[in-house]
Amino acid sequence: MKKAEPFSPVGLSGAMRAWLIVNPASGSVTETHSIDALAAETAIELVRTTIFPDEPLPRADDLATERIELLILFAGDGTINAAACALDGWGGRVLVLPGGTMNMLAKQLHGSADPKAIVARAAADPAPEAIPLPFVEAGPHRAFVAMIAGPPAAWAHAREAVRKGRLQAAWRAARIAWTRSFAGGVRLRGTPRDRRHRAVVAIPDPGGMEIAAIDVDGWIGAVRLGLEWLAGDWRTSPAVTIMTPDAASIEGGRAIHLLFDGESVKLPGPLRVSHGMTRLGFIRTIGSEDEQ
Numbered sequence: 001m002k003k004a005e006p007f008s009p010v011g012l013s014g015a016m017r018a019w020l021i022v023n024p025a026s027g028s029v030t031e032t033h034s035i036d037a038l039a040a041e042t043a044i045e046l047v048r049t050t051i052f053p054d055e056p057l058p059r060a061d062d063l064a065t066e067r068i069e070l071l072i073l074f075a076g077d078g079t080i081n082a083a084a085c086a087l088d089g090w091g092g093r094v095l096v097l098p099g100g101t102m103n104m105l106a107k108q109l110h111g112s113a114d115p116k117a118i119v120a121r122a123a124a125d126p127a128p129e130a131i132p133l134p135f136v137e138a139g140p141h142r143a144f145v146a147m148i149a150g151p152p153a154a155w156a157h158a159r160e161a162v163r164k165g166r167l168q169a170a171w172r173a174a175r176i177a178w179t180r181s182f183a184g185g186v187r188l189r190g191t192p193r194d195r196r197h198r199a200v201v202a203i204p205d206p207g208g209m210e211i212a213a214i215d216v217d218g219w220i221g222a223v224r225l226g227l228e229w230l231a232g233d234w235r236t237s238p239a240v241t242i243m244t245p246d247a248a249s250i251e252g253g254r255a256i257h258l259l260f261d262g263e264s265v266k267l268p269g270p271l272r273v274s275h276g277m278t279r280l281g282f283i284r285t286i287g288s289e290d291e292q
């Protein structure tokens, strides 16, 4: 078989020592984007590969020992979140490639380009721009895309069961999640909307964070919000109140259900939510003027 032509290495040249973290369970990591092909096509010197989560994430020390300059994350938002949290003390640059289902972080950094095009763009730039990413933080966890608190977070179990092909478990989890979605809620302290809400969504922003308090009653309200969400204008829904506090506190029974970039966690309340910026630099291949 003819070997793929390497991209002309200008910025991310063959001298660039890279460590790849890939999650084969992420929604769009496929054979066509195999690790070997990626390395061959980029002419980046792929020194090590971690298959997550079967293998543990490398530590900053491991990257330093191998003199790694570029960390390539080929996975979905959940995996990227895990690596970005674990390696925030490391001084190198990160290239995010869309390997997941939603790929919200990859879209922020590269628009809708595919992995091959992203590497080509990054390689063609003598000094690719690397930017810190904003995050929201609660307990030991961070979200770079969104943190969802409240009963709707229980839907993650149903999604995970579907992904694993466990349809009976998915059905059970969906029934529980549906019931919980209309019971309980979370209380938001330290904001103008200091009361119980169906769910609270915290979204990081370079200037701080946005907190959306969601108040839907029953399934008609939920369906309406769902349609508004699909149409892309959920933030303007009458069921949603947007605030920009510097910090807030969430309460909700003995344990609060949360999703951090799609990964499900339960934490005891009250839970302080704050925001910050990563120390890691993430390579961005689209300018703000480009189409998102």
Ligand SMILES: Nc1ncnc2c1ncn2[C@@H]1O[C@H](COP(=O)(O)OP(=O)(O)OP(=O)(O)O)[C@@H](O)[C@H]1O
Pocket: 023, 025, 026, 027, 028, 053, 075, 076, 077, 078, 079, 080, 082, 099, 100, 101, 102, 103, 104, 160, 163, 261, 262, 263
């Ligand atoms: N920190 C983690 N520890 C263990 N497993 C994880 C972790 N993060 C993600 N996973 C698992 O890896 C699989 C793929 O998740 P990932 O978020 O990478 O891709 P995705 O869900 O397809 O994409 P996206 O999050 O962009 O929609 C899921 O089963 C997820 O639960």
